[in-house]
Amino acid sequence: MPETRTITLRINGREEEGRFPAQRTLLEALRHLGHMEVKCGCEKGDCGACAVLLDGMAVDSCLTLAWMAAGKEVTTVSGLGDLDSPHPLQTAFADGGAAQCGYCIPGIIIAAKAIIDAHPEPSEDDIRLGLSGNLCRCTGYTKIFEAIADAAGEMRAEGGAP
Amino acid sequence: MTQTDVDPGTLANVQFRQVGKPLTRTDAPGKVTGRTPYAGDYVMPNMLHMRVVRADIASARLARLDVSKARALAGVACVLTADEVTDRTAATDIPGQTGQKRLDTDQPILVKDRVRYFGEPLALIAAETRDIADHAAELIEFELEPIPGVYDPLEALKPGAPLVYGEDNIVAERKIRKGDVEAGFARADLVVGNTYKTPFQEHAFLEPEVGLAWVDENDVVNIRVSTQVIEHFRPIADAIGVPHNKVRVRGALVGGGFGGKEDLTVEVYLALLAKQTGRPVRLEYSREDSFVGHGKRHPFILTYRTGVTKDGKITALDVQMIADAGAYVFLSPYVVLYALVAAPGPYRVDNLNVFAQAVATNNMYTSAFRGFGALQACTAYEQQMDEIANTLGIDRLELRRRNFLKTGEPMSTGFVPPSAIWTEQCAEKAWAGLGEPSPEKGPIRTGRGLACYQQSYGRLTFLHDTSEAWVGVEMDGTVVVRSGVTDIGAGQISALGQIAVEVLGVTLDNVVIYNSDSAVTPLAGTTTATRALYMTGNAAKQAAEGLRARLAERAAQEFGAAPDEIDMAFNEVFVIDRPEQRMPLVELVRTCAAEGIHRSELAIFRAPFSDFLDPETGQGQAHPDYAYGAHAVEVSVDVETGEVEVLKSIAAHDVGQCINPAAVEGQIQGGAQNGQGYALSEEMLYEEGRLVTPSFSEYLMPTAMDMPNVECIILESRSGVGPFGAKGIGEPAMTAVAPAIANAVADAIGVRVFEMPITPERVVTALQQRDAS
Numbered sequence: 016m017p018e019t020r021t022i023t024l025r026i027n028g029r030e031e032e033g034r035f036p037a038q039r040t041l042l043e044a045l046r047h048l049g050h051m052e053v054k055c056g057c058e059k060g061d062c063g064a065c066a067v068l069l070d071g072m073a074v075d076s077c078l079t080l081a082w083m084a085a086g087k088e089v090t091t092v093s094g095l096g097d098l099d100s101p102h103p104l105q106t107a108f109a110d111g112g113a114a115q116c117g118y119c120i121p122g123i124i125i126a127a128k129a130i131i132d133a134h135p136e137p138s139e140d141d142i143r144l145g146l147s148g149n150l151c152r153c154t155g156y157t158k159i160f161e162a163i164a165d166a167a168g169e170m171r172a173e174g175g176a177p
Numbered sequence: 178m179t180q181t182d183v184d185p186g187t188l189a190n191v192q193f194r195q196v197g198k199p200l201t202r203t204d205a206p207g208k209v210t211g212r213t214p215y216a217g218d219y220v221m222p223n224m225l226h227m228r229v230v231r232a233d234i235a236s237a238r239l240a241r242l243d244v245s246k247a248r249a250l251a252g253v254a255c256v257l258t259a260d261e262v263t264d265r266t267a268a269t270d271i272p273g274q275t276g277q278k279r280l281d282t283d284q285p286i287l288v289k290d291r292v293r294y295f296g297e298p299l300a301l302i303a304a305e306t307r308d309i310a311d312h313a314a315e316l317i318e319f320e321l322e323p324i325p326g327v328y329d330p331l332e333a334l335k336p337g338a339p340l341v342y343g344e345d346n347i348v349a350e351r352k353i354r355k356g357d358v359e360a361g362f363a364r365a366d367l368v369v370g371n372t373y374k375t376p377f378q379e380h381a382f383l384e385p386e387v388g389l390a391w392v393d394e395n396d397v398v399n400i401r402v403s404t405q406v407i408e409h410f411r412p413i414a415d416a417i418g419v420p421h422n423k424v425r426v427r428g429a430l431v432g433g434g435f436g437g438k439e440d441l442t443v444e445v446y447l448a449l450l451a452k453q454t455g456r457p458v459r460l461e462y463s464r465e466d467s468f469v470g471h472g473k474r475h476p477f478i479l480t481y482r483t484g485v486t487k488d489g490k491i492t493a494l495d496v497q498m499i500a501d502a503g504a505y506v507f508l509s510p511y512v513v514l515y516a517l518v519a520a521p522g523p524y525r526v527d528n529l530n531v532f533a534q535a536v537a538t539n540n541m542y543t544s545a546f547r548g549f550g551a552l553q554a555c556t557a558y559e560q561q562m563d564e565i566a567n568t569l570g571i572d573r574l575e576l577r578r579r580n581f582l583k584t585g586e587p588m589s590t591g592f593v594p595p596s597a598i599w600t601e602q603c604a605e606k607a608w609a610g611l612g613e614p615s616p617e618k619g620p621i622r623t624g625r626g627l628a629c630y631q632q633s634y635g636r637l638t639f640l641h642d643t644s645e646a647w648v649g650v651e652m653d654g655t656v657v658v659r660s661g662v663t664d665i666g667a668g669q670i671s672a673l674g675q676i677a678v679e680v681l682g683v684t685l686d687n688v689v690i691y692n693s694d695s696a697v698t699p700l701a702g703t704t705t706a707t708r709a710l711y712m713t714g715n716a717a718k719q720a721a722e723g724l725r726a727r728l729a730e731r732a733a734q735e736f737g738a739a740p741d742e743i744d745m746a747f748n749e750v751f752v753i754d755r756p757e758q759r760m761p762l763v764e765l766v767r768t769c770a771a772e773g774i775h776r777s778e779l780a781i782f783r784a785p786f787s788d789f790l791d792p793e794t795g796q797g798q799a800h801p802d803y804a805y806g807a808h809a810v811e812v813s814v815d816v817e818t819g820e821v822e823v824l825k826s827i828a829a830h831d832v833g834q835c836i837n838p839a840a841v842e843g844q845i846q847g848g849a850q851n852g853q854g855y856a857l858s859e860e861m862l863y864e865e866g867r868l869v870t871p872s873f874s875e876y877l878m879p880t881a882m883d884m885p886n887v888e889c890i891i892l893e894s895r896s897g898v899g900p901f902g903a904k905g906i907g908e909p910a911m912t913a914v915a916p917a918i919a920n921a922v923a924d925a926i927g928v929r930v931f932e933m934p935i936t937p938e939r940v941v942t943a944l945q946q947r948d949a950s
Binding site: 054061098149153155 | 199
């Protein structure tokens with residue numbers, strides 16, 4: 016049997032514990048812990064559907080080993096906001112028609128958060144480059160670009176990113 | 178970025194409150210917060226994990242299959258092979274309605290002796306964990322003795338070619354014989370002949386195939402699955418040998434379909450093992466499984482010979498089409514039928530011969546994909562129009578203008594589409610939308626291309642399609658819609674809600690739509706063929722109108738007015754000319770409840786029914802109606818590297834009536850992306866049937882770096898046969914994109930690449946050939 020280890024992950028501000036073998040990815044661990052909002056699209060780092068923030072940096076959770084995330088802060092799309100109190104990105108995506116089938120959206124909103132954190136007033140090139148690791152097959156990206164620009168504007172108007 | 182054009186003549190007496198507004202879709206909040214469960218997000222106690230073991234040679238005899246070691250592995254609950262499943266097949270078809278040859282051409286559930294394509298399933302495993310299932314797969318031993326295969330449909334048609342099945346590898350043949358083609362060619366001043374090739378395409382939905390199955394207290398097999406078609410419960414039941422009422426399929430919001438979840442995917446495997454083990458079983462395809470585990474878009478070879486007069490009028494057209502059906506039939510006979518009907522495009526061609534064949538090979542089987550054969554035809558006929566224009570020296574839009582099919586005129590099958598044909602308006606707006614040309618610099622050339630299309634919406638009329646919907650109002654005035662329709666991401670269910678609340682005068686936040694459950698939601702048919710809005714939208718509208726009529730009658734009694742004097746809006750009921758006479762909807766509903774008046778309505782919508790097209794002439798009605806539009810692009814081509822970049826992408830479509838403009842734009846922009854990948858970068862490479870590009874790092878679809886901002890020009894003729902005059906936009910959004918790009922590339926470099934995708938290698942080769950000649 017491969018070695019397993021109990022690790023503590025800080026997920027969306029809450030500490031959660033799980034016992035995982037060394038080869039278990041962060042994606043598998045998060046879904047095992049019930050974080051079904053993190054989607055599996057390829058398990059190869061090609062599509063970005065599983066993106067989460069790890070200590071504030073967008074990573075593909077399928078390429079990150081669970082053990083490596085121990086003690087770090089993991090943020091999923093559900094950690095940014097919820098139905099009652101959505102993040103400006105979530106509002107902009109929903110109201111702007113940027114989510115169609117929606118399967119890529121948890122990863123794309125995480126990538127978008129990282130873009131805005133780095134560029135509070137992102138140019139179109141900033142947005143495109145920041146999304147280059149995320150695939151979407153439904154939208155053609157146009158409404159996604161618009162939603163990110165809208166959300167960034169909203170966040171600046173609110174006086175700083177939440 | 179979007180302009181909307183409404184024919185002012187059609188605006189009279191139309192005042193929508195909900196329809197036509199870019200409302201936030203009902204499914205959006207859950208999706209953007211991660212709340213929405215997809216089919217793969219359901220788990221159950223005591224659940225087993227499944228794995229499919231596949232053949233690694235495309236054409237072979239299964240000489241030996243030994244699963245004993247896998248069965249003996251601790252934690253393995255069950256391993257199934259063809260020995261344990263019956264001779265039943267797992268194909269998607271409506272027997273007797275396709276008219277195809279059917280000689281053992283349906284795929285067996287598991288390989289018994291003959292492997293016909295790379296990845297064909299050999300065995301199914303269910304184990305306590307995914308790791309154990311993976312380990313068990315490694316313990317399965319099999320020997321495949323290679324059999325000479327055939328991987329090119331032209332080779333497959335030759336006498337003596339290896340037979341995939343049957344006598345001649347021909348899966349289906351269709352033809353159109355209309356007018357007098359010989360006389361038409363005799364009248365022509367010029368005949369232009371060309372052959373165009375289109376490639377395989379992978380749907381590449383982000384959510385791979387996935388499902389969960391269990392047997393319930395009624396001995397019913399329940400399957401929660403990502404599918405476009407919950408009504409596969411019938412073939413699933415047939416495949417596992419139980420009555421149809423013992424299988425229940427529940428969908429979930431689907432993580433992308435595009436036709437790739439139209440056939441059965443994981444359902445039969447799940448049902449077999451749930452039944453066999455008595456435990457819940459879950460199966461999720463890996464991305465590689467998904468690449469080899471579902472049918473692709475048919476590659477076509479299309480030969481067009483067009484006779485034209487000097488002033489650009491088409492006098493005759495002869496078309497030969499050969500489609501690679503791959504190793505099993507699936508929907509190939511339908512796909513070539515769509516291609517056949519679409520062959521001349523949105524043009525008036527009175528002298529027309531078309532011959533279309535689907536041919537079996539040992540490539541991956543091919544089946545439904547957005548555009549469904551009609552798209553491949555468009556890829557050819559629109560490149561052909563540019564070739565003709567360039568040969569004659571006539572402006573490309575002007576040549577099209579001289580040949581456009583007009584409202585009220587008969588199309589290829591002699592059928593007169595019932596709606597408006599606004600191809601010309603769309604073409605002019607899209608072309609004009611390109612604006613000022615972008616500059617050329619150094620090795621960069623720019624070019625422009627236009628393509629127009631005709632694409633059906635609604636299924637083939639000889640299939641006698643129907644859709645049911647139920648609409649009811651609760652005691653607190655909220656509305657419930659029940660429809661079996663699956664939502665594959667285009668906003669199908671939100672549109673139903675919008676239609677129901679428009680009729681009932683409530684707001685969209687007051688409606689809930691229950692969908693996609695074969696046991697409890699009225700069967701609404703498939704989410705395929707650009708039919709969901711047309712069919713289920715009409716059904717929901719009828720149901721809502723039936724309910725409204727009953728409510729209005731009771732309200733009229735209350736107000737001492739006639740029922741047609743009653744209106745309902747913003748959760749209130751009132752007399753149109755005496756708005757002071759009003760009451761909240763909730764009060765009226767309670768009155769109805771107290772008096773035993775029905776507060777719901779079940780409706781069925783029937784598409785027009787027709788006989789099959791005449792087998793000799795191809796004449797008759799094929800579809801309920803057609804959508805028309807155009808796509809224009811500007812590209813740059815680096816003549817040193819062969820790289821193509823799409824600079825502008827402008828779509829103009831007559832959608833009849835927008836239900837939700839934001840959703841319509843989303844379809845158009847997504848179609849532009851799907852078509853751009855098809856034209857330029859998406860390439861499935863096979864070596865003797867073995868897919869060598871089974872990942873997103875090898876199969877390249879457009880990323881955020883590749884896509885221009887797609888501009889949508891939406892026209893509304895209000896003439897469609899859908900609800901409120903709507904047409905469909907799901908498939909039409911993609912149809913004309915690739916030929917527009919091909920035409921732009923040819924315009925930029927002065928030479929055409931006749932085979933897609935137009936990769937840098939092909940561009941450079943074409944340039945070298947041009948320079949050598």
